[in-house]
Structure formats: structure tokens, C-alpha cells
Amino acid sequence: MNKESARDRILRVASELFYMEGIRAVGIDRIIKQSGVAKASFYRSFATKDDLTVAYLESRDELKVEKLEKLRRLYPGSPKEQLSALIRDVTEQMGTPNYRGCPFLNAAVEFPDPDHPAHVKLLDIQRSFWSRVLELAREGGARQPEELTAQLRMLYDGFVMKRYLDKSDLDPEYFRKAAELLLEKQLVPDNHQG
Amino acid sequence: MNKESARDRILRVASELFYMEGIRAVGIDRIIKQSGVAKASFYRSFATKDDLTVAYLESRDELKVEKLEKLRRLYPGSPKEQLSALIRDVTEQMGTPNYRGCPFLNAAVEFPDPDHPAHVKLLDIQRSFWSRVLELAREGGARQPEELTAQLRMLYDGFVMKRYLDKSDLDPEYFRKAAELLLEKQLVPDNHQG
DNA sequence: AATGATACAGACAGATCTGTCTCATGTCAA
DNA sequence: TTGACATGAGACAGATCTGTCTGTATCATT
Structure with missing residues (x-):
């Protein structure tokens, strides 16, 4: 106790x-x-308050990293499944009441100075998270992993912002479908490539 | 003078x-x-400062609306072209030096209280802008105009945020390709529908 | 019981913020 | 020239912010 x-x-x-x-x-x-x-x-x-701010960002990051690791363990050796699970997971998570957007994006807006310790920290967090996703995309055999990762990131961050200021029940479904369209285009074994 | x-x-x-x-x-x-x-x-x-803040948001909105109207006049009677032109336009605009993200999304983060006059104003601006895009999607014959609009909005807002905190030369191309993929899926006359 | 460490409570300093108010100056019309 | 008025300059009030400092209470150990 x-x-x-x-x-x-x-x-x-x-x-x-x-x-x-x-x-x-x-x-x-x-x-x-x-x-x-x-x-x-x-x-x-x-x-200082800045120190607390950085600690706040770090603790949020830890939660996110743990979640990702959990998903990776859930579908071992199957990066495609891990990516899909990630998409499903954020889709669900977004339904949380009191959802107020991404702590890191919000912090970036509140501290635009790139030298501010909070800004430095959040850039580091974002870079680290999306490089893990990039790894997943590579392992999953995406044709252009960087492109897929960047596109998923855009879609996800935009989902976050839209969800923040304009909640619609249909958003999660729209997001999921768009994300899967992007995934499909990059991960199918060898189909009609545009 | x-x-x-x-x-x-x-x-x-x-x-x-x-x-x-x-x-x-x-x-x-x-x-x-x-x-x-x-x-x-x-x-x-x-x-008050709040009044100035609202005026700032309004003036930013006017620029955006004018831009959209200009694009509509450029391709009269062709909503698909207008949508494509809009995508090309934001792609180019994003290359501006000193790009600092979307004034409205930023304001939403700075004033999360939904009753704050700035928040009210920016919600109104966003709603109005994207309902114009929805109109375009409808006119262009999208299969699910709401879905397409929501997806384009997510992709665009995410592009904005990614561009804000992590400038990469490849982003605009990735954005354009993803946006066109979404458009294609919804606007082709009658192809392989998933 | 005495001592030392720790914590709460809160006054305080110094900076900064919005918004009001005073005052000197300049401009223009009669 | 004179009077009405707009404007620049900035003092000021009152609130709020971060961070420091003092004083008191509590508790474990000796």
C-alpha cells in the first residue's frame, strides 16, 4: 500500500x-x-514549470509507447496486423469522453519556439513514435514505407484535430476506411498498382 | 493614396x-x-483583446474564402477540377517560409473553452469552409460526399500539423497522392468499387 | 525530551498582463 | 487666433503569473 x-x-x-x-x-x-x-x-x-511540462509530456509518451508495445506483442511477427490493430485502437480511443486532442500537437501550438524545452521534447517524442511506425511499415513490406508512414501520420493527426473541435459519430469510420485504403495500396502482395 | x-x-x-x-x-x-x-x-x-483576436481570425478567413472563390471561378462548372486545384493550391502554399500551421487550429488549441468568442468564431469558420468543400464534393458526384469531405479534411489538417512541426520536402507529394487516392475512389465514373 | 528532516501554509517580490485614465501635442475649421 | 477634437505617450490600477522565503506543525530517530 x-x-x-x-x-x-x-x-x-x-x-x-x-x-x-x-x-x-x-x-x-x-x-x-x-x-x-x-x-x-x-x-x-x-x-520550474517548464520541467513539470516536460515531465507531463514524457508521462503521456510513456502511455503511448506502452500501448504500441502491447499491440506489437499481441500480433507477434505480423507487422500488417500490428498496423491494423494500431488503427483500430486509435479509432476506439478517440471516442473517449473529454477527448481534447493530442497532447503533443497541442503543446507544439502552445510553445512554438523550437528552442523551448517542451517543444524540443515533443518533437523528440513525435519523431520517435513515427519512426516506430515506419519500422512497422518496412517490416510489413510496404512499397514506399516513408510515404505510407507520412500519409498515415497526416490522416491520424488530422483525425485528432477534427475530433477535437468537431465531434461527429461518423469520423472514426471515415478515418478507418481512409487509413485502410492507404494501407491496402501499399501492402497488398502485388495488385493493380497505379 | x-x-x-x-x-x-x-x-x-x-x-x-x-x-x-x-x-x-x-x-x-x-x-x-x-x-x-x-x-x-x-x-x-x-x-478588448478578444475582439482583436476575433478580427484576426475573420481576416484570415476572408483570405481563405477569397482564394477558394478564385479557384471556383478558374474552373467554372467543373467541381472535380476545383477540388484538384484546391489540393494543388494548399500543397504549394504549404511551402511558404515561416509557415506556422493553420491559424484556426492553433486558435482552437489556445482557446479550448468552447464558449470563448475566439473558439466560437473559429468553429464557425471551419464549419463554413468545409461545408463549401462538401458542396464541391456533392456537385462533383462523389459517392459519399460527407465521407470524402471528412477524409480530405483529416488529411489536410494533419498535413498542416505535420508541416508545422516537422518540415520534410517530400510531404507535399505524399499529401497530394493520398488526397488524389481518396478523390479517385469517390469520383471515378464507375470503376472497381471496394 | 531533543533533534533533524520534511511538509503545509502563505506572505512576498518582481514581472507581466489587460484595460483605464491623464495630459501634452498636433491638426483642422471657423 | 482660437476652440474642438483626435492622437501619441505613458502612468496607473488591479489581476495574475512564477518562483523565493519565512514560519509552524508533524513525525521518526536518538
């Missing part, structure tokens, strides 16, 4: 607030009050 | 700063200093 550490409690509260209302919009004081921690304790765990 | 009005000068300066650095990140004082206008004059033109 480990008591949750102050750092974890702060991070949990901050994650919720940052995601729901935006990072810039949420002040330190609110996080402190809501996590029931003293200001001094807060600054012992995180030297 | 009409002298530019104070309002126009403010709006021009604010547009540049808002787009390049984000709306929340740019203070009134900077806009005032850079547009060489007195604070009182500023507040005569725009009662």
Missing part, C-alpha cells in the same frame, strides 16, 4: 489540468492547491 | 505576431508599440 509520492500526485493533477485546459492556461498555484502540496514541496519536485 | 487606418495597421501587426508567436503569447503592449499607435487609440478600435 505505497502512498503516492508528492511528485506523482503533482504530476497526476497537472496532467489532468494541462490536458483539459492547456498548459499556459493553468497556473502553478492551481496545481499546488489541487494536489494538496506546499509550494516549497512543489518546487522540490520540479525546479 | 489612402492612408492606412489605425485599425488596419493594428490588425496587420497583430496578425503577423499572433500567427508567428501565438495569440496568448503576444501582449497588447507589443502590438501597440509595433503598430505605432496609442493605447487609447487601440482600445477605440478594439474594445
Whole structure:
């Protein structure tokens, strides 16, 4: 029965607030009050708000990476299945109530300065995630893995944004069909290639 | 030789700063200093910063609508050509140096509260733009115009975001090919339908 | 009981933000 | 020349932000 550490409690509260209302919009004081921690304790765990922001992005990334690894283990040795499962998974996940878009894309908008630590971190996270997908595309025998990955990424990020500001029940189905069309074009053994 | 009005000068300066650095990140004082206008004059033109923000979004929207109308006039009576031209156009536009993403998507992230005037405005702008595209898809005889429009929107918004944070020379080509694949599937007279 | 570590509570500094208000200056018409 | 008015310059109020610092309470160990 480990008591949750102050750092974890702060991070949990901050994650919720940052995601729901935006990072810039949420002040330190609110996080402190809501996590029931003293200001001094807060600054012992995180030297600056930027540090907390980076930790927030990292924790979000960990969840995403774990999910991907789980899917990979679920369909061992079958990259095509892994890709399809990934598409199904994000499609479902997008139905979550209180869905507020991609934490990394949002952070990129909030911190456009490419030298800002949060911006650096999120670029790194995005690069790393999509290079894993690229790996999948390669392993699956895509004709042009870079092209397929880039297109899936566009479609996915756009799905995320559309879903964020204009929820429609049909979106997930539209997304899935478009993604599978892209996959099909690149992964079929050897069909009518345009 | 009409002298530019104070309002126009403010709006021009604010547009540049808002787009390049984000709306929340740019203070009134900077806009005032850079547009060489007195604070009182500023507040005569725009009662609040929110008003200026909404005006900024409106002016961006006008440019976009004009562009679309121009394309429609360029290929009269041919919605398919208009759609293709739209895709080509955004593809080219995305190569602009200092490209910083879609002003409306960015604003949506900066003002997630759906009641915020800027959020209301940008939702309206987005809805209006994509209903025009839907019209095009209908006129062009798409099999499922809603589906095609939603998919094009996802692809486009994702292109915008990817382009924003990870510029790659190949993106425009990948986008164009994916968009045309979607178009093809929906607009060919009567081919192999999946 | 004494001590040291840790945490809460919150005052405080210093910066920055929006929006109001004052005042000096310039312009134009009568 | 004079009066009405618009404008630039900027002080100011009040709020809010991050981050520092002080003081007090709690708890484990000696």
C-alpha cells in the first residue's frame, strides 16, 4: 500500500489540468492547491514549470509507447496486423469522453519556439513514435514505407484535430476506411498498382 | 493614396505576431508599440483583446474564402477540377517560409473553452469552409460526399500539423497522392468499387 | 525530551498582463 | 487666433503569473 509520492500526485493533477485546459492556461498555484502540496514541496519536485511540462509530456509518451508495445506483442511477427490493430485502437480511443486532442500537437501550438524545452521534447517524442511506425511499415513490406508512414501520420493527426473541435459519430469510420485504403495500396502482395 | 487606418495597421501587426508567436503569447503592449499607435487609440478600435483576436481570425478567413472563390471561378462548372486545384493550391502554399500551421487550429488549441468568442468564431469558420468543400464534393458526384469531405479534411489538417512541426520536402507529394487516392475512389465514373 | 528532516501554509517580490485614465501635442475649421 | 477634437505617450490600477522565503506543525530517530 505505497502512498503516492508528492511528485506523482503533482504530476497526476497537472496532467489532468494541462490536458483539459492547456498548459499556459493553468497556473502553478492551481496545481499546488489541487494536489494538496506546499509550494516549497512543489518546487522540490520540479525546479520550474517548464520541467513539470516536460515531465507531463514524457508521462503521456510513456502511455503511448506502452500501448504500441502491447499491440506489437499481441500480433507477434505480423507487422500488417500490428498496423491494423494500431488503427483500430486509435479509432476506439478517440471516442473517449473529454477527448481534447493530442497532447503533443497541442503543446507544439502552445510553445512554438523550437528552442523551448517542451517543444524540443515533443518533437523528440513525435519523431520517435513515427519512426516506430515506419519500422512497422518496412517490416510489413510496404512499397514506399516513408510515404505510407507520412500519409498515415497526416490522416491520424488530422483525425485528432477534427475530433477535437468537431465531434461527429461518423469520423472514426471515415478515418478507418481512409487509413485502410492507404494501407491496402501499399501492402497488398502485388495488385493493380497505379 | 489612402492612408492606412489605425485599425488596419493594428490588425496587420497583430496578425503577423499572433500567427508567428501565438495569440496568448503576444501582449497588447507589443502590438501597440509595433503598430505605432496609442493605447487609447487601440482600445477605440478594439474594445478588448478578444475582439482583436476575433478580427484576426475573420481576416484570415476572408483570405481563405477569397482564394477558394478564385479557384471556383478558374474552373467554372467543373467541381472535380476545383477540388484538384484546391489540393494543388494548399500543397504549394504549404511551402511558404515561416509557415506556422493553420491559424484556426492553433486558435482552437489556445482557446479550448468552447464558449470563448475566439473558439466560437473559429468553429464557425471551419464549419463554413468545409461545408463549401462538401458542396464541391456533392456537385462533383462523389459517392459519399460527407465521407470524402471528412477524409480530405483529416488529411489536410494533419498535413498542416505535420508541416508545422516537422518540415520534410517530400510531404507535399505524399499529401497530394493520398488526397488524389481518396478523390479517385469517390469520383471515378464507375470503376472497381471496394 | 531533543533533534533533524520534511511538509503545509502563505506572505512576498518582481514581472507581466489587460484595460483605464491623464495630459501634452498636433491638426483642422471657423 | 482660437476652440474642438483626435492622437501619441505613458502612468496607473488591479489581476495574475512564477518562483523565493519565512514560519509552524508533524513525525521518526536518538
